[in-house]
Amino acid sequence: MMSLLDKLNQQNVSFSLEFSPPKKDMPVDTVYRAMEKLSVYRPSFVSITYGAGGGNRERAVEVASHVGQIGLEAIAHLTCVGADPGQINSMLDALEENGISNILALRGDVPQGMDKSTAFVYYRHASDLIIDIKKRNGFTIGAAAYPEVHYESDSLEDDLRYLKLKADLGADFFVTQLCFDVNALFDFHEKAYKAGVSAPIVTGIMPVLDPKQIIRMTLLSACSIPASLSRLVSRYGEDADAFKRAGIEYAVEEINRLKEGGLRKFHLYVMNKADETAEIIKMSGLA
Numbered sequence: 001m002m003s004l005l006d007k008l009n010q011q012n013v014s015f016s017l018e019f020s021p022p023k024k025d026m027p028v029d030t031v032y033r034a035m036e037k038l039s040v041y042r043p044s045f046v047s048i049t050y051g052a053g054g055g056n057r058e059r060a061v062e063v064a065s066h067v068g069q070i071g072l073e074a075i076a077h078l079t080c081v082g083a084d085p086g087q088i089n090s091m092l093d094a095l096e097e098n099g100i101s102n103i104l105a106l107r108g109d110v111p112q113g114m115d116k117s118t119a120f121v122y123y124r125h126a127s128d129l130i131i132d133i134k135k136r137n138g139f140t141i142g143a144a145a146y147p148e149v150h151y152e153s154d155s156l157e158d159d160l161r162y163l164k165l166k167a168d169l170g171a172d173f174f175v176t177q178l179c180f181d182v183n184a185l186f187d188f189h190e191k192a193y194k195a196g197v198s199a200p201i202v203t204g205i206m207p208v209l210d211p212k213q214i215i216r217m218t219l220l221s222a223c224s225i226p227a228s229l230s231r232l233v234s235r236y237g238e239d240a241d242a243f244k245r246a247g248i249e250y251a252v253e254e255i256n257r258l259k260e261g262g263l264r265k266f267h268l269y270v271m272n273k274a275d276e277t278a279e280i281i282k283m284s285g286l287a
């Protein structure tokens, strides 16, 4: 099988998928069915999110292992907020034992219920986690990138400095935060490259399928809502089916514009919407 980095460095247009594991006591089959349904389009990798604080870590490992079992390349997200090196190492052991060698190294946000004074004792930033993963050989490491600037950062320049630091410490690739501003994405790719980051940057795509969810996610991630998107919410916000149709077309157009501008690697957040994601993949020619 071609390595993840070889795939990401290829010049062709390709896509990947992101799933979240269900909570501990919820059935896992729905996610597996969605994964299998979308596996026919041959994503270059499938990433599995991680609950900051690690409360659902067994599930995360189980679901990431399943990705490999159905013949796809798995990336396990891993956060370090509130963790100590022993916990991180035992998670890395578990991933290794399950044949998972790709990690998206993240800091995470302080989860509800975690004492803030214990959140950053051992790891302050994703860069600290990257250092620890790098100490062990054999992992390919990805990290997060923010085209519209991370909410804690004062400027894009600051963010880019830390992006470069993450690359220098061992991040082999990046995945971007949801961003609906196509020009901000082009600008970010150019500025990251100028800042010396030559690692592949995969563009995160959040399909617009549920108006409430979109508003919540954009607020949480401090990203802007273009007029074309707010028009969609005003026009179809009360009609779930019409919104979904318009949202699929919106995502397809976004991907097409990004492709025309030269971007090639797209990471789709599935959010339990396998059928709609399949339509986006087909209509935008990603498959």
Ligand code: FAD
Residues within 6 Å of the ligand: 048, 049, 050, 051, 052, 077, 078, 079, 104, 105, 106, 107, 108, 109, 124, 125, 126, 127, 144, 145, 150, 151, 152, 153, 158, 159, 160, 162, 165, 175, 176, 177, 178, 204
């Ligand atoms: P960092 O890289 O530490 O950045 C956080 C802030 O600190 C930024 O403002 C940055 O500029 C600054 N900074 C970075 N390094 C340094 C440094 N060395 N010194 C000083 N300042 C620094 N969260 C989850 O809980 N689970 C997930 O599965 C998950 N998946 C994600 C996937 C993607 C693609 C993205 C983009 C985000 C994801 N997140 C996830 C959210 C992420 O955990 C939060 O955005 C978090 O606030 C920051 O994580 P980070 O890894 O970017 O942190």
